[in-house]
Amino acid sequence: MYKIVSIPGDGIGPEVVAGALAVLDAVAKKHGFEVEIEEHLFGGASYDVHGSMLTDETLEACKNCDAVLLGAVGGYKWENLPHDKKPEAALLKLRKELGLFANLRPAKVYDALVSSSTLKSEVVQGTDFMVFRELTGGIYFGQPRGYDEARGWNTMVYERHEVERIARLAFEYAQKRDNAKVTSIDKANVLEVSQFWRNIVHEVHQDFPEIELVDMYVDNAAMQVVRNPKQFEVIVTGNIFGDILSDISGMITGSLGMLPSASVGSEHALYEPIHGSAPDIAGQNKANPIATIASVAMMFENSFNRPEVAADIYAAIEGALAAGMRTGDIAAPGQAISSTTEMTEAIVARI
Amino acid sequence: MYKIVSIPGDGIGPEVVAGALAVLDAVAKKHGFEVEIEEHLFGGASYDVHGSMLTDETLEACKNCDAVLLGAVGGYKWENLPHDKKPEAALLKLRKELGLFANLRPAKVYDALVSSSTLKSEVVQGTDFMVFRELTGGIYFGQPRGYDEARGWNTMVYERHEVERIARLAFEYAQKRDNAKVTSIDKANVLEVSQFWRNIVHEVHQDFPEIELVDMYVDNAAMQVVRNPKQFEVIVTGNIFGDILSDISGMITGSLGMLPSASVGSEHALYEPIHGSAPDIAGQNKANPIATIASVAMMFENSFNRPEVAADIYAAIEGALAAGMRTGDIAAPGQAISSTTEMTEAIVARI
Numbered sequence: 001m002y003k004i005v006s007i008p009g010d011g012i013g014p015e016v017v018a019g020a021l022a023v024l025d026a027v028a029k030k031h032g033f034e035v036e037i038e039e040h041l042f043g044g045a046s047y048d049v050h051g052s053m054l055t056d057e058t059l060e061a062c063k064n065c066d067a068v069l070l071g072a073v074g075g076y077k078w079e080n081l082p083h084d085k086k087p088e089a090a091l092l093k094l095r096k097e098l099g100l101f102a103n104l105r106p107a108k109v110y111d112a113l114v115s116s117s118t119l120k121s122e123v124v125q126g127t128d129f130m131v132f133r134e135l136t137g138g139i140y141f142g143q144p145r146g147y148d149e150a151r152g153w154n155t156m157v158y159e160r161h162e163v164e165r166i167a168r169l170a171f172e173y174a175q176k177r178d179n180a181k182v183t184s185i186d187k188a189n190v191l192e193v194s195q196f197w198r199n200i201v202h203e204v205h206q207d208f209p210e211i212e213l214v215d216m217y218v219d220n221a222a223m224q225v226v227r228n229p230k231q232f233e234v235i236v237t238g239n240i241f242g243d244i245l246s247d248i249s250g251m252i253t254g255s256l257g258m259l260p261s262a263s264v265g266s267e268h269a270l271y272e273p274i275h276g277s278a279p280d281i282a283g284q285n286k287a288n289p290i291a292t293i294a295s296v297a298m299m300f301e302n303s304f305n306r307p308e309v310a311a312d313i314y315a316a317i318e319g320a321l322a323a324g325m326r327t328g329d330i331a332a333p334g335q336a337i338s339s340t341t342e343m344t345e346a347i348v349a350r351i
Numbered sequence: 352m353y354k355i356v357s358i359p360g361d362g363i364g365p366e367v368v369a370g371a372l373a374v375l376d377a378v379a380k381k382h383g384f385e386v387e388i389e390e391h392l393f394g395g396a397s398y399d400v401h402g403s404m405l406t407d408e409t410l411e412a413c414k415n416c417d418a419v420l421l422g423a424v425g426g427y428k429w430e431n432l433p434h435d436k437k438p439e440a441a442l443l444k445l446r447k448e449l450g451l452f453a454n455l456r457p458a459k460v461y462d463a464l465v466s467s468s469t470l471k472s473e474v475v476q477g478t479d480f481m482v483f484r485e486l487t488g489g490i491y492f493g494q495p496r497g498y499d500e501a502r503g504w505n506t507m508v509y510e511r512h513e514v515e516r517i518a519r520l521a522f523e524y525a526q527k528r529d530n531a532k533v534t535s536i537d538k539a540n541v542l543e544v545s546q547f548w549r550n551i552v553h554e555v556h557q558d559f560p561e562i563e564l565v566d567m568y569v570d571n572a573a574m575q576v577v578r579n580p581k582q583f584e585v586i587v588t589g590n591i592f593g594d595i596l597s598d599i600s601g602m603i604t605g606s607l608g609m610l611p612s613a614s615v616g617s618e619h620a621l622y623e624p625i626h627g628s629a630p631d632i633a634g635q636n637k638a639n640p641i642a643t644i645a646s647v648a649m650m651f652e653n654s655f656n657r658p659e660v661a662a663d664i665y666a667a668i669e670g671a672l673a674a675g676m677r678t679g680d681i682a683a684p685g686q687a688i689s690s691t692t693e694m695t696e697a698i699v700a701r702i
């Protein structure tokens with residue numbers, strides 16, 4: 001029995017989460033376990049009711065469950081709120097409060113969709129790497145910070161334990177992937193905080209002598225992802241570099257609407273699609289539910305240690321794609337377009 | 352009469368600078384002006400003689416000339432020196448001492464080379480934008496900075512005048528380019544220093560009401576360069592974001608070995624190819640001199656205000672390419688390969 005907090009959120013969030021819950025229901029029946037779903041408000045949906053994007057009640061619920069499933073937050077409607085009331089602030093608070101120090105984002109090219117990348121097919125086909133982004137430290141949270149009339153300032157800082165735990169997680173994951181190569185990305189030729197990051201990653205690496213570790217500067221890494229993405233297997237990097245690199249990595253796959261993510265800590269975990277709330281198509285049954293459905297698969301891999309359930313979900317997704325099912329975002333010109341619910345049904349039918 | 356300090360530097364630096372000086376000589380003859388070239392050591396070449404990558408003598412020379420032409424610095428040989436003796440430290444010191452607060456990097460796709468991009472031809476063909484990267488501020492120079500056993504830290508800070516002058520430069524350039532659109536890139540949804548950056552850019556924008564200004568978050572911008580590079584005309588951004596974005600922008604053109612750069616301040620200017628010293632092919636007459644030759648063209652545009660000379664150089668480069676001249680880095684499989692000197696001669700012949 002798994003207790004899951006579901007946060008549909010804003011925009012297309014409710015539609016894609018509904019799709020993911022249908023799939024969750026299907027795998028539960030097939031594999032014979034129970035799921036308890038508790039729904040909570042977050043983001044604009046919460047603000048409109050409670051005047052706060054993240055209430056204590058939602059936060060407590062997220063702390064008292066086995067995993068959180070999030071749709072998307074934000075939208076035009078809440079863009080002009082003061083800084084500390086915006087969805088971004090709530091998201092950062094949620095990450096920090098739950099201790100979600102690692103953000104895992106796969107960059108995987110689906111064979112059926114290889115032509116939708118802006119990169120040449122021969123460059124991207126077969127790309128399949130995982131980005132480990134540090135999520136509760138670095139310049140996102142460093143003090144002092146602020147701005148006045150004369151200047152603005154932020155602090156990029158990493159403590160030993162912050163680097164150790166994310167490095168260890170990345171190496172452990174690499175171990176499970178047949179000792180995949182780990183690329184640690186920093187700017188150690190200019191930044192002391194990066195030199196520190198690099199030193200600690202190498203210390204942790206001593207416990208994983210069978211794994212190859214490569215250091216790469218962030219400017220070069222950004223180029224290499226575009227030049228030859230297949231060279232990467234596991235990437236580990238800090239918060240802001242990871243923000244940038246994981247987005248490029250997703251983009252080159254040509255399947256942004258397909259990519260899931262996991263944000264994990266030592267006690268809690270949250271799963272969500274990497275795409276946003278897409279207010280322009282919200283409520284129209286047009287959104288692609290696959291990224292959220294794949295996020296459920298990541299939940300079974302990471303939080304519940306049931307890779308066989310995850311495998312079933314991935315196979316159902318690939319089956320639906322192979323059968324030609326396409327939402328608008330991934331359809332080639334002239335291809336028939338399925339709705340959110342049709343895509344969901346096609347995947348559920350294959351579980 | 353122009354006084355130019357030439358710094359061949361390390362690796363392929365001397366070969367590509369020789370090519371650029373030959374072109375400089377040719378345009379001087381054609382347009383009837385004189386150039387005085389003073390050669391100086393910098394980087395590893397300087398370290399091997401003086402035990403310092405940047406001597407006071409070289410620095411003084413750079414301060415007392417009309418423009419500096421730099422080849423490339425660094426190489427395996429000097430990689431294990433202590434941090435403060437490395438080529439990177441010398442480069443940062445040179446930028447700071449000369450007050451080179453703006454780094455201009457064009458991302459231009461040459462029609463003749465469009466197929467060498469890893470992006471699809473229809474995505475990149477026609478791409479032609481300019482990146483203005485702030486070069487003497489931000490996290491590269493902010494205090495406090497350092498690391499010890501327990502943590503590492505750097506400070507990202509921008510002062511009003513630092514943002515003002517680079518924003519103004521970018522808008523003025525955009526004005527000359529038929530009021531091109533300016534995209535300012537930051538991370539204002541998370542960083543106060545970015546919110547400050549954004550505020551100041553908008554203040555400066557009030558003096559350029561005819562120019563469209565777009566704000567974009569750095570993670571999205573990195574994706575957009577890969578998704579649809581043609582949407583950009585002028586980009587302006589801070590030091591570290593510019594480091595990353597200008598490298599991606601160069602890479603997607605498929606012509607890294609072709610791209611020049613200008614680093615300019617209110618009193619001094621330095622021109623150099625964006626590629627590195629490529630020690631593996633140094634001294635073999637294989638390097639592509641075009642990026643350095645195009646850097647001379649930028650010198651005439653920016654420092655000497657002689658666009659007609661620059662136009663001659665660009666036309667000669669395109670002429671040589673159209674005639675099928677290719678160094679190894681830009682040759683298609685099976686295409687005949689020219690040496691550095693052959694490519695140089697082909698360009699000189701077209702001046």
Ligand SMILES: CC(C)[C@H](C(=O)O)[C@@H](O)C(=O)O
Nearest residue numbers: 088089091092243540541570
């Ligand atoms: C919305 C923003 C605060 C957030 C981030 O920068 O972390 C987003 O870009 C992400 O990657 O999840």
Ligand SMILES: CC(C)[C@H](C(=O)O)[C@@H](O)C(=O)O
Nearest residue numbers: 189190219439440442443594
């Ligand atoms: C070598 C390094 C210090 C430098 C930088 O980061 O500025 C380089 O990447 C560049 O872009 O010129």
